[in-house]
Amino acid sequence: MTDPLLSVRDLAVEVSTRRGPARVVDGVSFHIGRGEALGVVGESGCGKSITTLALLGLLPPGARVAGGSARMEGKDLLTLSRRALREVRGGRIGMIFQDPMTSFNPVLKIGDQLIEPLIYHRGMLRREAWARAGELLRLVGIPGGASRLDNYPHELSGGMRQRVMIAMGLACEPPLLIADEPTTALDVTIQAQIVDLVKDLRARLGMSIIWITHDLALVSGLVDRVIVLYAGKIVEEAPVDDLYARPTHPYTQGLLASLPTLEGEETRRLPAIGGTPPDPGRRPAGCPFAPRCPLRVARCESEMPPLVAVAGGPHRAACWVNAKPQELAA
Numbered sequence: 001m002t003d004p005l006l007s008v009r010d011l012a013v014e015v016s017t018r019r020g021p022a023r024v025v026d027g028v029s030f031h032i033g034r035g036e037a038l039g040v041v042g043e044s045g046c047g048k049s050i051t052t053l054a055l056l057g058l059l060p061p062g063a064r065v066a067g068g069s070a071r072m073e074g075k076d077l078l079t080l081s082r083r084a085l086r087e088v089r090g091g092r093i094g095m096i097f098q099d100p101m102t103s104f105n106p107v108l109k110i111g112d113q114l115i116e117p118l119i120y121h122r123g124m125l126r127r128e129a130w131a132r133a134g135e136l137l138r139l140v141g142i143p144g145g146a147s148r149l150d151n152y153p154h155e156l157s158g159g160m161r162q163r164v165m166i167a168m169g170l171a172c173e174p175p176l177l178i179a180d181e182p183t184t185a186l187d188v189t190i191q192a193q194i195v196d197l198v199k200d201l202r203a204r205l206g207m208s209i210i211w212i213t214h215d216l217a218l219v220s221g222l223v224d225r226v227i228v229l230y231a232g233k234i235v236e237e238a239p240v241d242d243l244y245a246r247p248t249h250p251y252t253q254g255l256l257a258s259l260p261t262l263e264g265e266e267t268r269r270l271p272a273i274g275g276t277p278p279d280p281g282r283r284p285a286g287c288p289f290a291p292r293c294p295l296r297v298a299r300c301e302s303e304m305p306p307l308v309a310v311a312g313g314p315h316r317a318a319c320w321v322n323a324k325p326q327e328l329a330a
């Protein structure tokens with residue numbers, strides 16, 4: 001692809017554990033085009049959040065970048081100073097997280113929180129920023145628009161708070177929006193509304209999106225392409241329709257088989273597969289999925305399969321059995 005907006009190469013993140021450092025993100029490479037929406041899926045604990053937090057310079061204490069690069073707009077995000085990263089966050093990359101209640105300051109009016117990025121990144125005067133904040137509330141479909149600027153976060157419903165969070169993420173019209181399971185705490189009807197809202201905003205504003213989720217069905221109408229993470233590695237990547245039509249990695253097949261029903265039944269835990277991901281620090285030598293994999297052969301336990309093209313397309317998977325990298329090597 002020509003000139004991706006963000007290009008991540010060989011990202012590695014280590015956390016300290018009682019048994020020493022463990023890689024929780026291991027050799028992750030992906031790119032995202034301008035205006036493209038990328039889904040990042042996988043079970044809880046597989047490294048989705050840590051991957052994006054590393055890009056934003058927001059890793060939790062005890063975690064550190066152990067290698068790789070993340071180029072965006074001519075800079076490597078992984079080597080920026082704290083000050084430069086503050087400019088990127090909010091200014092070039094907007095963020096929406098799962099729980100607006102912990103992301104908002106409970107004692108500040110919504111308006112005062114919305115104007116902050118506009119003043120900091122855009123150098124707006126307070127009055128100008130307040131007017132823009134009102135427009136943003138209308139943009140994200142908050143009934144009453146500007147009149148809600150005087151509300152405190154607890155005065156809004158969860159769905160409305162999440163809309164305000166989106167308004168905040170988009171305040172400076174950043175070229176990239178990162179959404180980390182932003183609807184998980186909401187009921188299914190509201191979840192669908194939030195996804196539709198972001199779809200609509202994307203069509204109007206043209207930003208690129210990284211949407212992290214464990215629920216692929218929820219975002220299948222929003223994202224163009226999907227990467228599937230397992231134990232800190234990409235095990236499959238494909239245009240979203242290809243992934244549905246031909247899931248190739250047994251893990252992806254299991255994920256798709258365990259999608260919640262449309263009626264909103266709770267997500268089941270991979271009934272097709274069973275078991276849980278390995279603890280960081282106790283990951284097997286070969287494919288990390290091998291211990292749970294119904295198709296494993298001897299080689300899977302000793303050697304990690306490379307990510308290779310499936311059927312010649314942009315669809316890639318890392319599996320000795322289903323992706324046949326041995327044929328390429330022959």
Ligand SMILES: Nc1ncnc2c1ncn2[C@@H]1O[C@H](COP(=O)(O)OP(=O)(O)O)[C@@H](O)[C@H]1O
Pocket residue numbers: 015016024042043044045046047048049050051060061062063279280
């Ligand atoms: N602050 C931390 N210290 C140590 N390990 C962590 C920390 N945060 C996350 N981890 C570990 O890193 C791995 C990836 O976590 P995370 O990216 O949060 O997963 P996901 O977002 O896919 O649910 C998990 O195994 C988790 O236990």
Ligand SMILES: [Mg+2]
Pocket residue numbers: 048049050180181
């Ligand atoms: Mg997470």
